[in-house]
Amino acid sequence: MGKVLFIRQQTYNQPEIDSSILRAFDHFGGITHFVSRGEKVLLKVNLVSGHDVTRRVTTDPSIVRAVAKLVLEAGGTPFIADSPGIDSFKSAAEKAGFMAVARELRIECRELTDPVDLPASEGADFKRIQVSRQVIEADKIISLAKLKTHGQMYLTMGVKNLFGTIPGRLKAGWHYNVGLNRERFASLLLDIYLGVRPDFTILDGVIGMHGDGPTSGDPYEFGIIGACVDALTMDFHFCNMLGGKLEDYPLYMAAKKRDMPQCTLSPSDIEGDIPASHVFPGVKLPKTRSMRLLPHIPFLDRLMTSKPVHIPERCIGCGRCAAVCAAGALRHENKRLYFDYGKCIRCYCCHEMCPVKAIEFRESRLVKFVNMLR
Numbered sequence: 257m258g259k260v261l262f263i264r265q266q267t268y269n270q271p272e273i274d275s276s277i278l279r280a281f282d283h284f285g286g287i288t289h290f291v292s293r294g295e296k297v298l299l300k301v302n303l304v305s306g307h308d309v310t311r312r313v314t315t316d317p318s319i320v321r322a323v324a325k326l327v328l329e330a331g332g333t334p335f336i337a338d339s340p341g342i343d344s345f346k347s348a349a350e351k352a353g354f355m356a357v358a359r360e361l362r363i364e365c366r367e368l369t370d371p372v373d374l375p376a377s378e379g380a381d382f383k384r385i386q387v388s389r390q391v392i393e394a395d396k397i398i399s400l401a402k403l404k405t406h407g408q409m410y411l412t413m414g415v416k417n418l419f420g421t422i423p424g425r426l427k428a429g430w431h432y433n434v435g436l437n438r439e440r441f442a443s444l445l446l447d448i449y450l451g452v453r454p455d456f457t458i459l460d461g462v463i464g465m466h467g468d469g470p471t472s473g474d475p476y477e478f479g480i481i482g483a484c485v486d487a488l489t490m491d492f493h494f495c496n497m498l499g500g501k502l503e504d505y506p507l508y509m510a511a512k513k514r515d516m517p518q519c520t521l522s523p524s525d526i527e528g529d530i531p532a533s534h535v536f537p538g539v540k541l542p543k544t545r546s547m548r549l550l551p552h553i554p555f556l557d558r559l560m561t562s563k564p565v566h567i568p569e570r571c572i573g574c575g576r577c578a579a580v581c582a583a584g585a586l587r588h589e590n591k592r593l594y595f596d597y598g599k600c601i602r603c604y605c606c607h608e609m610c611p612v613k614a615i616e617f618r619e620s621r622l623v624k625f626v627n628m629l630r
């Protein structure tokens with residue numbers, strides 16, 4: 257059996273999604289292989305912030321509905337959960353369509369709160385990471401990730417989805433602690449992934465996002481649902497299939513540093529409708545930094561990394577950007593932003609939390625030059 261199943265799926269038509277999700281579980285032994293009667297099952301969606309479904313920022317509710325129904329049929333108790341960066345959970349979950357699914361199926365939809373220590377995995381880089389108590393107490397975890405580009409981390413898929421298991425503002429604290437070093441941030445993501453160890457991952461790539469993801473990019477019809485037990489293998493394959501360079505993918509570089517077996521990819525890892533050689537035409541990947549050409553040196557990192565810039569004519573003056581900036585590098589006054597680029601750690605949380613695309617990236621001359629050479 258291959259390690260990753262890719263199913264061709266062009267629309268969010270519910271009966272079609274139901275049958276694709278059933279196929280995904282059946283391929284790996286069926287839902288009862290993963291869920292037993294009476295078990296509490298966390299459905300970890302991507303709810304980075306509250307957006308209408310058509311923006312394609314969050315996991316589509318049709319996928320959440322299909323998985324929740326299967327868990328119920330297996331006798332489990334599913335609950336939908338995540339922890340948005342800054343928004344109120346209730347209104348974000350309402351906008352994303354998760355609350356409607358919860359009401360319809362009479363299941364819980366709740367915020368991940370109450371930080372507790374995550375038992376460190378073997379060889380972990382970070383010895384103390386706190387995730388939500390609800391994650392630790394769940395009997396099973398099914399990660400329902402969204403396929404998107406990501407300004408800071410290149411791509412967000414199965415592994416990155418678990419960063420949301422860290423409650424609320426603690427996430428911004430981690431951005432600040434890790435600073436400019438993306439490979440180190442990726443190492444944190446690896447530790448979270450290996451500590452949380454979801455039992456199954458579904459990737460919603462029916463319509464994902466490219467360009468300025470994870471919240472300000474454009475929808476892209478990938479027409480695919482991914483399913484796997486090990487999200488690392490799936491994420492690395494997908495990076496390749498999108499035409500990305502694995503050396504530009506911080507998660508891959510962090511895994512390579514640990515000599516993880518998932519870094520050795522084989523076309524036979526993949527089964528289903530879409531082979532490893534599949535090409536997605538015209539996908540725009542982030543060019544915010546060149547990982548490969550220089551080692552991590554804080555001074556060079558700033559020069560090698562695009563900086564966030566304000567687009568005042570789009571700004572509605574909500575102040576979310578300044579509120580989320582853990583580095584204290586951003587001040588908001590009367591719809592004007594003042595960046596302190598010397599303090600800025602290029603985490604792009606301000607960009608991520610802006611509801612109206614009023615923060616963009618500007619490539620430094622050095623980044624432009626390096627990207628021209630590639």
Ligand code: SF4
Pocket residue numbers: 564577580581582583584585586595599600601602603604605606607
């Ligand atoms: S200004 Fe934006 S990119 Fe820079 S540290 Fe603050 S939130 Fe991160």
Ligand code: SF4
Pocket residue numbers: 566570571572573574575576577578588591593609610611612613614615
């Ligand atoms: S840049 Fe975006 S997040 Fe910041 S104040 Fe303007 S609209 Fe709000």
